[in-house]
Amino acid sequence: MSVLVYIDYVPATRQPRQESITIVDVAREIASKLGTDVEGVLVNSVVVATKMRDMKILPRIYNIRLKNVPEGTYIPTLFGDALVEFCKKRNIEVLLFPATQRCREIAPYVAAKLDTGLVADVAELYVDERKEVIAVKPSFGENILAHIYIPDRKPKMFTVRASARKTPPPQYEQCELVHEEVSVPDSGKIEYVKSGQVYDPDIDILPERHDIVIGVGAGLSKESIDLIKAIAKKLGIGVGATKKITDKGILSTKFLIGESGKIIRPRIYVALGISGAPQHMTGVKDYEMLIAVNVDDRAPILNYSTHFYKSDANELVRKIAELVLR
Numbered sequence: 001m002s003v004l005v006y007i008d009y010v011p012a013t014r015q016p017r018q019e020s021i022t023i024v025d026v027a028r029e030i031a032s033k034l035g036t037d038v039e040g041v042l043v044n045s046v047v048v049a050t051k052m053r054d055m056k057i058l059p060r061i062y063n064i065r066l067k068n069v070p071e072g073t074y075i076p077t078l079f080g081d082a083l084v085e086f087c088k089k090r091n092i093e094v095l096l097f098p099a100t101q102r103c104r105e106i107a108p109y110v111a112a113k114l115d116t117g118l119v120a121d122v123a124e125l126y127v128d129e130r131k132e133v134i135a136v137k138p139s140f141g142e143n144i145l146a147h148i149y150i151p152d153r154k155p156k157m158f159t160v161r162a163s164a165r166k167t168p169p170p171q172y173e174q175c176e177l178v179h180e181e182v183s184v185p186d187s188g189k190i191e192y193v194k195s196g197q198v199y200d201p202d203i204d205i206l207p208e209r210h211d212i213v214i215g216v217g218a219g220l221s222k223e224s225i226d227l228i229k230a231i232a233k234k235l236g237i238g239v240g241a242t243k244k245i246t247d248k249g250i251l252s253t254k255f256l257i258g259e260s261g262k263i264i265r266p267r268i269y270v271a272l273g274i275s276g277a278p279q280h281m282t283g284v285k286d287y288e289m290l291i292a293v294n295v296d297d298r299a300p301i302l303n304y305s306t307h308f309y310k311s312d313a314n315e316l317v318r319k320i321a322e323l324v325l326r
């Protein structure tokens with residue numbers, strides 16, 4: 001019996017996604033509470049499997065090879081079918097996926113084919129006194145925390161928002177790397193054309209990558225937010241945003257913090273022009289310092305702040321930009 005964690009990676013660069021590494025922390029915790037093994041699985045990349053092996057954060061990694069599909073190629077149905085065939089041969093108690101875009105695509109497909117249950121976009125997982133794995137999900141605008149379990153089905157599947165977790169330390173002297181070939185029924189029908197890397201100019205300022213994050217809200221103008229991005233790039237810090245900002249398209253949802261976005265654990269969060277709605281604040285955990293700048297000294301963000309300044313945040317951004325960007 002095992003807890004299996006699916007390792008998602010960027011096919012073009014053959015790098016495991018950070019969420020695939022941080023979710024190992026969750027998997028190890030659950031496996032230790034259930035008293036089972038913990039293992040990792042990925043599809044069709046010797047390079048990624050080797051990188052994961054060298055981290056020694058799991059005792060065993062399976063690389064499922066796909067015949068006739070070049071390494072670095074992502075085809076969701078083939079990846080899903082490969083996982084299904086792999087799981088059918090094993091006694092897997094729990095199958096965890098990081099809640100990445102790709103896994104949100106594969107996990108429901110695999111769950112349907114294995115005729116099992118899936119809880120998606122889970123914020124926390126724990127094991128109760130009956131040894132049931134319970135998923136916690138905020139629902140109804142953060143008013144309810146739903147505790148969900150999957151009865152009578154295996155593997156119990158979850159996509160987990162683990163980006164706020166830390167990279168787990170190496171725990172095993174050696175990690176065994178097992179290459180396994182599976183035959184996937186439809187692989188002959190798909191013709192590989194080519195794959196490439198999409199360059200993301202914002203990669204260096206994504207909020208989950210930093211200890212210091214500037215959060216931007218509706219109190220800031222678009223010009224100020226553009227300046228914040230430039231300041232963050234220069235200083236090597238992260239940028240987060242409220243839903244009002246991502247809904248207007250000023251920043252993309254990869255910056256969204258909160259119930260509908262990312263959960264982060266920065267050391268310092270600087271909230272500029274953010275009111276402090278619970279749906280946003282649920283995404284900012286365990287900070288040591290929260291500095292808020294708001295024109296309204298009755299804004300709810302005051303209750304979360306270690307330092308509060310009643311001030312025009314746009315004016316402040318202009319001044320900081322003059323100092324940092326000149």
Ligand SMILES: Cc1cc2nc3c(=O)[nH]c(=O)nc-3n(C[C@H](O)[C@H](O)[C@H](O)COP(=O)(O)OP(=O)(O)OC[C@H]3O[C@@H](n4cnc5c(N)ncnc54)[C@H](O)[C@@H]3O)c2cc1C
Nearest residue numbers: 217218219242243258259260273274275279280294295313
């Ligand atoms: C189901 C559901 C899910 C949601 N999920 C999310 C989520 O994941 N993340 C999220 O962020 N929101 C989410 N929301 C929306 C959330 O409820 C709030 O509407 C949103 O967080 C508010 O964003 P804001 O603080 O930028 O805007 P506002 O609430 O409008 O606050 C703007 C603040 O800026 C201040 N201000 C104005 N001008 C200035 C100035 N010049 N200088 C300084 N301060 C100024 C104002 O006093 C105010 O406090 C969700 C809502 C629902 C219903």
